[in-house]
Amino acid sequence: MNALHGPPAPSRASVxxxxxxxxxxxxxxxxxxxxxxxxxxxxxxxxxxxDVSAERVLITPTYTGCPATHAIEQMIRTALDAGxxxxxxxxxxxxxxxxxxxxxxxxxxxxxxxxxxxxxxxxGASALKNAQAAExxxxxxxxTEEVSRFGSTPCKALWRxxxxxxxxxxxxxx
Amino acid sequence: MDSALPPLAAYAARLGDDxxxxxxxxxxxxxxxxxxxxxxxxxxxxxxxxxxxxxFLGLAGAIEGAGRDADKLAFHRDVMDFSxxxxxxxxNGDFAQTIARQFLFSNYQALLFEQMAQVKDERFAPIAxxxxxxxxxxxxxxxxxxxxxxxxxxxxxxxMVAGLNxxxxxxxxxxxxxxxxxxxxxxGAGVDKAALRAAWDARxxxxxxxxxxxxxxxxxxxxxxxxxxxxxxxxxxxxxMQFLQRAYPGANW
Numbered sequence: 001m002n003a004l005h006g007p008p009a010p011s012r013a014s015v016x017x018x019x020x021x022x023x024x025x026x027x028x029x030x031x032x033x034x035x036x037x038x039x040x041x042x043x044x045x046x047x048x049x050x051d052v053s054a055e056r057v058l059i060t061p062t063y064t065g066c067p068a069t070h071a072i073e074q075m076i077r078t079a080l081d082a083g084x085x086x087x088x089x090x091x092x093x094x095x096x097x098x099x100x101x102x103x104x105x106x107x108x109x110x111x112x113x114x115x116x117x118x119x120x121x122x123x124g125a126s127a128l129k130n131a132q133a134a135e136x137x138x139x140x141x142x143x144t145e146e147v148s149r150f151g152s153t154p155c156k157a158l159w160r161x162x163x164x165x166x167x168x169x170x171x172x173x174x
Numbered sequence: 175m176d177s178a179l180p181p182l183a184a185y186a187a188r189l190g191d192d193x194x195x196x197x198x199x200x201x202x203x204x205x206x207x208x209x210x211x212x213x214x215x216x217x218x219x220x221x222x223x224x225x226x227x228x229x230f231l232g233l234a235g236a237i238e239g240a241g242r243d244a245d246k247l248a249f250h251r252d253v254m255d256f257s258x259x260x261x262x263x264x265x266n267g268d269f270a271q272t273i274a275r276q277f278l279f280s281n282y283q284a285l286l287f288e289q290m291a292q293v294k295d296e297r298f299a300p301i302a303x304x305x306x307x308x309x310x311x312x313x314x315x316x317x318x319x320x321x322x323x324x325x326x327x328x329x330x331x332x333x334m335v336a337g338l339n340x341x342x343x344x345x346x347x348x349x350x351x352x353x354x355x356x357x358x359x360x361x362g363a364g365v366d367k368a369a370l371r372a373a374w375d376a377r378x379x380x381x382x383x384x385x386x387x388x389x390x391x392x393x394x395x396x397x398x399x400x401x402x403x404x405x406x407x408x409x410x411x412x413x414x415m416q417f418l419q420r421a422y423p424g425a426n427w
Contacts, residue, residue, distance in 0.1 A: 031361040039234060052385075057202060061225075061304075062290075063221075063222060063225065063308060064222055064225030064226050064228075064301075064304055064305055064308060065197075065220075065222045065223070065224050065225025065226070066221075067220035067221070068226070093300075094229070094300040094303075094304045095296075095299075095300035095303065096303075097300070097307060098304075111177050147211060148211035148214055148215065148316060149215065149311070149314075150211075150214045150215040150217075150219070150315075151214060151218075152214070152306075154218050154221055154222065158211065158214070167244040173309055
């Protein structure tokens with residue numbers, strides 16, 4: 001997204017001439033805001049950003065108790081302010097609840113490259129299973145096993161690759 | 175029960191208090207669990223529960239409209255104003271006792287939130303729908319451990335049975351209905367908890383059968399948490415949880 005639209009406008013004055021332009025610029029800014037726990041992906045990649053208009057950014061938390069929720073809001077605030085969008089509001093919604101299906105394909109690739117097995121798509125149908133073997137993000141083997149259903153953050157489980165012997169995180173299907 | 179709260183706020187506070195106190199209890203395991211993976215599990219469940227509590231207590235404060243937010247309700251109420259069920263304030267005991275408590279509670283909460291996600295009220299339903307995904311995980315985790323401990327060694331089985339026996343007396347309270355529940359249902363926010371009992375029994379019995387455990391014998395249920403009649407345990411939970419705000423009122427960072 002950022003590559004398509006270039007760097008954010010230096011000031012708001014230059015972008016207020018059309019109704020669509022601010023939202024496009026805001027999206028470009030948000031595409032550079034990393035998730036504080038998994039900085040390889042942005043808040044847009046993760047599907048945390050639900051809607052963007054010239055007036056407000058609508059975000060949703062991943063997990064109800066995720067401690068990064070406040071940090072994410074602050075980082076978005078800082079980025080918007082720096083981009084000249086100081087009067088764009090940030091609103092939070094719980095509904096519909098966040099799903100790993102909202103993680104973009106680009107986001108999934110970034111997770112894999114970062115060493116986290118991305119969640120399978122179709123979370124709604126198999127939200128609890130996570131039974132399907134994860135693909136090792138290092139060697140690609142599916143000869144893997146779950147070590148712990150809960151990992152270092154609410155959104156991840158701990159897995160181990162039996163082929164290359166590396167432990168790895170798996171983004172939980174949610 | 176906090177008599178100052180109007181019925182719908184009291185309903186939200188009960189939901190929030192259940193999650194808050196159980197989350198605080200599970201937090202006591204942090205750094206003490208039998209294995210690192212278990213430590214992570216219990217801490218993650220605690221985090222989910224405290225997230226729920228933040229939403230439900232925040233809602234209780236908003237409905238009350240007296241300027242109290244989730245933190246104010248969590249840290250500036252005394253024991254008799256808490257309306258959590260007695261089950262969640264029971265001591266952790268050993269790991270099996272903690273799992274017994276989680277097993278009974280998370281299976282109840284999953285059924286409750288499945289129904290609450292469908293209510294008309296647009297404040298309660300989204301919180302329940304959001305939390306439900308997490309609670310199903312909690313129920314699965316606890317059920318897995320009941321099977322593992324119950325169908326494990328003589329020692330683990332003995333402990334699992336003892337844990338279930340401890341917690342069993344507090345299960346009936348989960349399904350008790352009163353005026354606050356009736357008001358919530360009338361307002362399109364509440365769930366008929368009594369109607370959840372049959373499904374809960376079926377879930378519990380299925381896991382106990384897999385764990386080769388007998389259902390604990392029925393005993394006189396102990397109730398009262400919803401109206402502020404708590405065991406001594408809750409005061410001790412609060413003394414740890416509320417220490418900072420009691421020592422330094424209004425402190426923040």
